[in-house]
Amino acid sequence: MIAVAGGLIFVANALVSYWRGAPSGPDPWGGSTLEWASASPAPPWNTAYTPVVDSPTPLWNDGGALQAMDGIAIDRREVLVTSVTDAAPLYRQKSAGPSIWPLIAALAVTAMFLGSIFSPWAIVAGALPIAAALTGWFWPSRPRANDGPLRGRR
Amino acid sequence: MTATRDIEIVGDLSCLPASASGARHLVWWGNIGFMLIEGTGFALAAAAYLYLMTQAGVWPPAGDRLPGLLWSGIFTAGLILSELPNLWVLRCARNKNVVGVRWGVALMAVVGLLLLVPRGLEFAHLGVSWHQDGYGSVVWLLLVLHTTHVVTDWGDTVVIGAWLFSHEVGDDQFADVEDNSNYWTFVVLCWLPIYLLVYWAPRAI
Numbered sequence: 001m002i003a004v005a006g007g008l009i010f011v012a013n014a015l016v017s018y019w020r021g022a023p024s025g026p027d028p029w030g031g032s033t034l035e036w037a038s039a040s041p042a043p044p045w046n047t048a049y050t051p052v053v054d055s056p057t058p059l060w061n062d063g064g065a066l067q068a069m070d071g072i073a074i075d076r077r078e079v080l081v082t083s084v085t086d087a088a089p090l091y092r093q094k095s096a097g098p099s100i101w102p103l104i105a106a107l108a109v110t111a112m113f114l115g116s117i118f119s120p121w122a123i124v125a126g127a128l129p130i131a132a133a134l135t136g137w138f139w140p141s142r143p144r145a146n147d148g149p150l151r152g153r154r
Numbered sequence: 155m156t157a158t159r160d161i162e163i164v165g166d167l168s169c170l171p172a173s174a175s176g177a178r179h180l181v182w183w184g185n186i187g188f189m190l191i192e193g194t195g196f197a198l199a200a201a202a203y204l205y206l207m208t209q210a211g212v213w214p215p216a217g218d219r220l221p222g223l224l225w226s227g228i229f230t231a232g233l234i235l236s237e238l239p240n241l242w243v244l245r246c247a248r249n250k251n252v253v254g255v256r257w258g259v260a261l262m263a264v265v266g267l268l269l270l271v272p273r274g275l276e277f278a279h280l281g282v283s284w285h286q287d288g289y290g291s292v293v294w295l296l297l298v299l300h301t302t303h304v305v306t307d308w309g310d311t312v313v314i315g316a317w318l319f320s321h322e323v324g325d326d327q328f329a330d331v332e333d334n335s336n337y338w339t340f341v342v343l344c345w346l347p348i349y350l351l352v353y354w355a356p357r358a359i
Contacts, residue, residue, distance in 0.1 A: 065160035081180055092170050092171070092172050142322050151320075
């Protein structure tokens with residue numbers, strides 16, 4: 001009874017807030033941590049720049065500007081890799097873009113395991129589409145070689 | 155309600171390198187993690203073998219022949235020798251030697267293919283079928299598990315090798331070759347205890 005009442009109050013509060021409440025903005029409570037530096041609703045990139053953090057409460061800096069670094073690519077996906085303890089920037093790691101191949105690889109793996117219930121040879125036969133899907137997934141996007149026996153045509 | 159914070163730019167990351175090699179590279183650690191996962195698989199399979207061995211009165215069980223030593227010995231010797239070109243490829247990758255990694259990876263693809271011949275004959279001379287008894291199952295499990303690693307790393311080597319010839323070779327490719335080379339070393343090292351277990355443990359007791 002009490003649990004249900006508590007649940008109903010929670011739902012009622014959510015509905016009333018949704019219909020009649022004022023928008024809270026990105027940082028209604030003066031939060032201490034980085035998620036409160038993002039816009040509301042948060043965009044996929046969270047913050048446009050890479051924040052520089054030197055305390056557990058980076059947003060409690062007496063209202064000063066949030067220190068950040070620029071230079072992470074916006075034309076392709078990449079993430080910043082830092083040292084483990086000091087978090088000193090080391091290099092920019094390329095991130096994979098959207099691709100259909102992971103889905104195809106997952107379906108091929110599913111087919112192989114389903115087949116393996118009925119015959120061990122399904123593992124051998126099923127490995128081929130998996131290998132093909134993985135090869136498609138990792139197909140190079142870099143330019144063709146300009147030397148060596150398999151160089152690209154000029 | 156508080157407005158979104160002002161941003162003060164204090165540095166530029168665009169001058170950082172776009173790749174790294176060795177333990178600085180994220181993918182290098184991914185490779186180590188993969189070795190841990192696969193190594194656990196080998197350890198579990200070996201534990202299953204040892205468990206069955208302790209539970210059986212006679213090992214291998216009566217009626218099963220001992221596994222043949224000729225082709226397994228040739229495979230093991232070849233696998234150990236393959237570390238010579240493999241470590242040379244690793245050095246080429248670290249020195250960013252384009253011609254070296256191209257032909258070295260191609261050589262490793264040939265070596266991997268050659269090794270599959272004695273490995274195939276090993277299966278033919280195991281002396282037991284995989285569904286004969288628990289001994290047969292666990293011996294085949296160990297050998298199939300290791301063969302899977304040889305075959306997948308061989309496939310990986312072939313694909314990487316083809317792309318090294320057909321496409322530009324940059325720092326990321328040298329890191330790929332390094333990871334592939336390290337993984338082959340893992341496949342070699344994992345085989346040694348399994349070889350002792352499959353071929354010499356039944357002869358030692």
